[in-house]
Amino acid sequence: xxxxxxxxxxxxxxxxxxxxxxxxxxxxxxxxxxxxxxxxxxxxxxxxxxxxxxxxxxxxxxxxxxxxxxxxxxxxxxxxxxxxxxxxxxxxxxxxxxxxxxxxxxxxxxxxxxxxxxxxxxxxxxxxxxxxxxxxxxxxxxxxxxxxxxxxxxxxxxxxxxxxxxxxxxxxxxxxxxxxxxxxxxxxxxxxxxxxxxxxxxxxxxxxxxxxxxxxxxxxxxxxxxxxxxxxxxxxxxxxxxxxxxxxxxxxxxxxxxxxxxxxxxxxxxxxxxxxxxxxxxxxxxxxxxxxxxxxxxxxxxxxxxxxxxxxxxxxxxxxxxxxx
Numbered sequence: 463x464x465x466x467x468x469x470x471x472x473x474x475x476x477x478x479x480x481x482x483x484x485x486x487x488x489x490x491x492x493x494x495x496x497x498x499x500x501x502x503x504x505x506x507x508x509x510x511x512x513x514x515x516x517x518x519x520x521x522x523x524x525x526x527x528x529x530x531x532x533x534x535x536x537x538x539x540x541x542x543x544x545x546x547x548x549x550x551x552x553x554x555x556x557x558x559x560x561x562x563x564x565x566x567x568x569x570x571x572x573x574x575x576x577x578x579x580x581x582x583x584x585x586x587x588x589x590x591x592x593x594x595x596x597x598x599x600x601x602x603x604x605x606x607x608x609x610x611x612x613x614x615x616x617x618x619x620x621x622x623x624x625x626x627x628x629x630x631x632x633x634x635x636x637x638x639x640x641x642x643x644x645x646x647x648x649x650x651x652x653x654x655x656x657x658x659x660x661x662x663x664x665x666x667x668x669x670x671x672x673x674x675x676x677x678x679x680x681x682x683x684x685x686x687x688x689x690x691x692x693x694x695x696x697x698x699x700x701x702x703x704x705x706x707x708x709x710x711x712x713x714x715x716x717x718x719x720x721x722x723x724x725x726x727x728x729x730x731x732x733x734x735x736x737x738x739x740x741x742x743x744x745x746x747x748x749x750x751x752x753x754x755x756x757x758x759x760x761x762x763x764x765x766x767x768x769x770x771x772x773x774x775x776x777x778x779x780x781x782x783x784x785x786x787x
Contacts, residue, residue, distance in 0.1 A: 509601050511536065512623035516727070520626060521569065523601065529575040531599070535567050535588075536628070544714045546751040553591025553781060564588050573599065585610055590731075590779045708768035709742060709758035709785045712775065718743060721755035732778055735771070761787050 509523040509531075520537035543549055549564045571593060573583030585596040585608070595615055600607040604625050611618035713724040721743050729736040742758040762768045765784070772782040 511626055511628045512606050513626040514623050515621040516723075521623065522628070523606070531570055531573045531575070531581045531583075532568050533570040533573075533585075535565055535569060538565060540716055540720070541565070542751070544746070544748065544751070544754045544756070546748070551588050551591075553588065553779065555591055555593075570596070570599075592779065707761035707763045707787055708765050709744075709760040709787055710762070710768050710772050710775070710782050711756050711758045711785050712736075712780065712782050713757040714746075714754050715757075716752055716754055718745075718755050721757045725757045728780060732775065732780065735774055735778070756785070758785065 509525065511520050511522045513520055518539045519535055521533045522536045523531065523533050526532040538549060541548060550560060551562050551564050551567060552560045554560050554562075567586070567588055569586045569588070570581075571584040571586055573581045573585075573596065576582045576598070579601040581596070581599045581601075583596050584593050585599075586593045593613075594610040595613055597609040597611055597615075597618060598607070599609075606623040607620065608623065609618055609620045712728055713721060715721040715724055722741070725736075725741045729739070736759070739759050742760065744756045744758065746754045746756055748754060759771065760768065762771070765786075768784045772784060775782045
């Protein structure tokens with residue numbers, strides 16, 4: 463009897479112990495599932511698309527990793543360079559990354575959450591190819607506050623991004639434009655096939671004078687000579703000794719206002735080299751690649767002078783090339 467009681471009590475004890483052990487395992491499984499589910503949702507959380515301070519690019523923010531934040535460039539106002547190719551990260555300090563497209567670059571480096579909707583880490587600027595200390599990035603309802611500093615922590619500057627529409631849906635429109643780009647070719651062929659049209663404007667000087675209001679917008683010297691044709695106005699600067707020599711091109715944009723704004727940005731960054739320099743803006747029609755406004759400094763009589771000036775700009779993180787006038 464005592465042995466039976468002992469066996470029964472032992473059996474009850476073992477049963478209760480097994481029951482408790484299963485309960486603990488079930489609780490752990492529920493907690494683990496909740497943790498994994500929370501981590502998955504946390505990693506997939508998107509914080510919207512934002513237009514940067516100079517309104518030249520859009521960055522998509524999303525939480526990634528453990529308490530991390532990613533910021534991917536998804537749109538550029540000037541998506542292609544003057545050669546018709548996507549902008550590359552050619553100023554990146556890592557040579558192996560200089561061939562990658564700027565669109566798709568994650569500008570946030572080792573960013574971790576330090577508070578509600580506040581992150582800290584480093585931020586990369588592909589326009590100058592440098593990484594800055596990100597003191598804080600605060601995500602609000604309609605804007606993002608970014609305080610960036612030099613690597614030593616001072617000085618710092620605060621900029622703001624504004625909430626905008628996602629940039630991904632309009633991409634097919636850009637592809638459609640590229641597909642439509644070859645359409646102007648038949649028009650040019652039709653104009654060549656009908657040479658009889660060419661003599662007609664030659665007898666009437668008034669019609670060529672009106673279209674010239676579009677052409678002379680970029681060159682400052684062509685403004686007082688609006689009456690002659692564009693073809694007549696272009697050879698004159700080439701014949702003048704004042705415009706001969708070499709120009710150091712520092713930027714190229716698809717509108718004159720953007721070209722001037724780009725030069726002003728460079729002048730603020732490099733006051734010693736560009737502080738007292740007036741830009742020379744040249745309008746270049748590249749056909750299917752569009753119209754570009756090239757911003758140059760000069761002209762300089764000697765190629766060596768232009769090369770030396772360009773080397774000084776590149777040493778400070780800018781980009782440039784030499785063009786002969």
